[in-house]
Amino acid sequence: MARPLKPLVCLLATLLVWHGAVFGQQETLDRIDAVYGLSQRNNTEALAQIRTLGEQLSPTTPYVVQREYLITRIDLELDSGLNDAAKVSIAKLLALARAQPKPDDTGLAMGMGFEASVMVLAAQHAGAILKLDEARPFAERSGDAVALGQHYRILGTAQLSTGKFEPALESYLKSLQYADQQTRHPKQSRLRSLNGLSNVYAAMKNHEKTLVVIDEALALATELDSRKMLATLYLNQGGEFAEMGRHADYAAANAKALKISRESGLVTVEATILNNMGDAYLRSRDYPKAEQLARQALAKYREIDDRGGLITAQCNIGFALMGQGKVAQGAQEVRAALTLAREANLLADEEDILGELGRMYEQLGLHKDAVATIREQQKLSAQLFQADREKSVAALQEQFDTVQRQKQIELLARENSLKDATISNQRLQQVVTLLGVIVTVMGGVFVFLLYRRVRKTNQKLREANKQLEFHAVRDPLTGLFNRRSFFDLMNRRAGATNGGRREDDNPDGLMILDIDHFKNINDTLGHAGGDAVLIEIAKRLRSTVRDTDMVMRWGGEEFLVFSPKANAAHLKSLAQRVLNVVGQEPIAVGDKMMTITVTGGFLSLPFSGLSETDCNWEKAMQIADMALYLGKVNGRNRAYGLNRLLAPFEQVMPVLERDISAALKANMVELVEVLGPTPAG
Numbered sequence: 001m002a003r004p005l006k007p008l009v010c011l012l013a014t015l016l017v018w019h020g021a022v023f024g025q026q027e028t029l030d031r032i033d034a035v036y037g038l039s040q041r042n043n044t045e046a047l048a049q050i051r052t053l054g055e056q057l058s059p060t061t062p063y064v065v066q067r068e069y070l071i072t073r074i075d076l077e078l079d080s081g082l083n084d085a086a087k088v089s090i091a092k093l094l095a096l097a098r099a100q101p102k103p104d105d106t107g108l109a110m111g112m113g114f115e116a117s118v119m120v121l122a123a124q125h126a127g128a129i130l131k132l133d134e135a136r137p138f139a140e141r142s143g144d145a146v147a148l149g150q151h152y153r154i155l156g157t158a159q160l161s162t163g164k165f166e167p168a169l170e171s172y173l174k175s176l177q178y179a180d181q182q183t184r185h186p187k188q189s190r191l192r193s194l195n196g197l198s199n200v201y202a203a204m205k206n207h208e209k210t211l212v213v214i215d216e217a218l219a220l221a222t223e224l225d226s227r228k229m230l231a232t233l234y235l236n237q238g239g240e241f242a243e244m245g246r247h248a249d250y251a252a253a254n255a256k257a258l259k260i261s262r263e264s265g266l267v268t269v270e271a272t273i274l275n276n277m278g279d280a281y282l283r284s285r286d287y288p289k290a291e292q293l294a295r296q297a298l299a300k301y302r303e304i305d306d307r308g309g310l311i312t313a314q315c316n317i318g319f320a321l322m323g324q325g326k327v328a329q330g331a332q333e334v335r336a337a338l339t340l341a342r343e344a345n346l347l348a349d350e351e352d353i354l355g356e357l358g359r360m361y362e363q364l365g366l367h368k369d370a371v372a373t374i375r376e377q378q379k380l381s382a383q384l385f386q387a388d389r390e391k392s393v394a395a396l397q398e399q400f401d402t403v404q405r406q407k408q409i410e411l412l413a414r415e416n417s418l419k420d421a422t423i424s425n426q427r428l429q430q431v432v433t434l435l436g437v438i439v440t441v442m443g444g445v446f447v448f449l450l451y452r453r454v455r456k457t458n459q460k461l462r463e464a465n466k467q468l469e470f471h472a473v474r475d476p477l478t479g480l481f482n483r484r485s486f487f488d489l490m491n492r493r494a495g496a497t498n499g500g501r502r503e504d505d506n507p508d509g510l511m512i513l514d515i516d517h518f519k520n521i522n523d524t525l526g527h528a529g530g531d532a533v534l535i536e537i538a539k540r541l542r543s544t545v546r547d548t549d550m551v552m553r554w555g556g557e558e559f560l561v562f563s564p565k566a567n568a569a570h571l572k573s574l575a576q577r578v579l580n581v582v583g584q585e586p587i588a589v590g591d592k593m594m595t596i597t598v599t600g601g602f603l604s605l606p607f608s609g610l611s612e613t614d615c616n617w618e619k620a621m622q623i624a625d626m627a628l629y630l631g632k633v634n635g636r637n638r639a640y641g642l643n644r645l646l647a648p649f650e651q652v653m654p655v656l657e658r659d660i661s662a663a664l665k666a667n668m669v670e671l672v673e674v675l676g677p678t679p680a681g
Contacts, residue, residue, distance in 0.1 A: 044265030081304030149178035271300035287323035478538035509566035600639035601627030
């Protein structure tokens with residue numbers, strides 16, 4: 001009588017085991033969620049707990065649990081600056097997702113998104129965007145709001161880092177939409193997206209909108225007690241206050257961010273705050289305090305092995321030492337940072353450091369060292385321009401090849417369709433003549449629609465190429481021509497010369513200009529004020545030159561005027577007009593009126609009747625730049641021009657290329673001085 005009960009007992013036992021497994025799985029997921037919540041308050045403790053939890057998992061642990069554990073662990077490792085550890089965890093996540101009977105789209109999308117995030121941290125922004133393009137099909141196929149939100153948030157960060165503000169804004173808005181659709185941690189995801197959105201507005205110099213978004217994010221971070229995001233948001237808020245000249249608010253926001261980051265074990269944020277505070281003391285010339293903070297930041301960056309942070313902090317130490325009069329020791333620190341940047345192939349950072357070093361030398365009155373450093377920067381700048389041009393050409397070529405391949409694919413598809421239709425018509429022609437006519441008409445409509453689509457695609461490509469062409473030769477801030485346009489002009493001009501010699505009665509003119517005390521303008525008014533000054537000076541320069549003249553933003557606070565067919569008298573008159581149009585009328589920056597002046601150097605090309613084989617435009621630019629720095633040394637607000645050589649070329653050029661002052665003292669060249677307007681008051 002008892003035997004019929006055995007199947008029922010087995011079924012009950014199976015149900016109990018299944019219920020226990022499900023309950024255990026949910027319990028582990030709840031523990032992972034609890035650790036994630038803890039990480040918002042104390043990242044160090046959360047990381048310790050997630051590692052302990054990982055030791056309790058095994059290969060038989062359900063895949064969903066392992067996936068969520070790894071995703072949370074990677075998040076904590078990245079926030080702690082443990083990038084190498086995060087790479088190991090990312091590799092485990094991707095391997096696990098691929099090993100499923102049907103590869104898991106969510107796991108693949110999240111893993112590849114984390115890979116892109118690591119690339120962004122390493123300043124490999126182009127590679128990050130390519131990785132995200134590869135990950136997009138997995139994220140879209142999964143339909144997972146978490147994966148999609150992460151995808152667009154990291155994409156926005158990469159786009160912002162490459163100066164693509166509008167695409168970055170669109171990506172962050174999409175990440176906000178997906179954050180609201182999430183069932184787990186929607187507010188935390190929204191908080192991250194708001195932080196990214198504030199960074200976009202900050203980059204676009206929209207201070208009011210930036211602060212509004214940061215205030216919204218701060219309220220949400222306070223509600224969630226997210227210490228991690230509070231530290232980051234106060235740091236960003238401080239940056240905006242600094243840009244707006246609200247120094248007291250800047251100091252208060254930094255103090256809050258520093259306190260929270262130290263309490264929560266957020267080493268990366270702490271290092272950034274210390275470095276920014278040190279930079280602020282550098283600008284106010286409190287060099288001992290700047291050195292102290294920069295050394296603290298350096299120690300933190302070493303702790304997390306952040307190469308970019310190390311370079312920045314070491315530079316600040318060097319500049320602080322130089323400001324204290326320890327010039328040789330400070331320059332040695334800066335040169336060590338330059339070596340690190342060179343080893344990491346961070347050429348743009350290297351160029352910026354050289355520019356800062358040159359300005360520090362000038363501030364200390366070491367004009368010879370300043371000129372040598374600026375020469376070094378110019379050489380590197382030319383290398384960067386060449387590399388950028390090659391990359392742009394390669395990108396355009398790849399874009400063109402992609403379109404051509406797509407056209408070939410479409411053409412083959414149409415040919416195959418037409419062949420199939422022809423075969424079908426031959427077999428069925430006698431039976432269904434009317435059907436063949438209909439198929440032919442439909443085929444024609446299909447080809448017509450394809451043709452329209454290709455035509456629209458080609459039109460969009462032409463429009464994109466026009467935009468690329470415009471941005472390739474224009475400075476985005478002032479709208480003036482950029483260095484690339486000048487190099488292209490000089491290449492065309494070289495091709496128009498006859499054996500390196502041009503008509504000397506109507507030479508061309510070169511004039512390089514530098515805004516006086518521009519660093520003080522930035523320190524006083526912030527970068528937004530500095531940008532306003534650059535825009536206004538660019539406008540004034542355009543208004544005073546001829547239509548045939550070319551005005552360029554040469555870089556930073558430097559401008560270049562190329563004036564074709566400008567004899568010595570015209571060039572001197574042009575220099576006088578330029579000095580007057582910039583310096584006579586004050587410039588309105590916010591509620592302040594500032595009198596701004598420029599210093600310049602100019603000469604004709606060809607110079608003093610020389611063949612351009614002997615003195616090409618690069619040498620002419622070098623000489624004009626030396627004349628500019630001579631004007632800086634002699635009081636600024638003036639322009640120096642070299643009219644002609646007073647001794648044989650072979651004697652003068654070796655001296656002139658090395659030291660313009662020595663050439664003048666030896667009466668080897670004829671100098672023209674043009675004085676700017678006397679400042680009011």
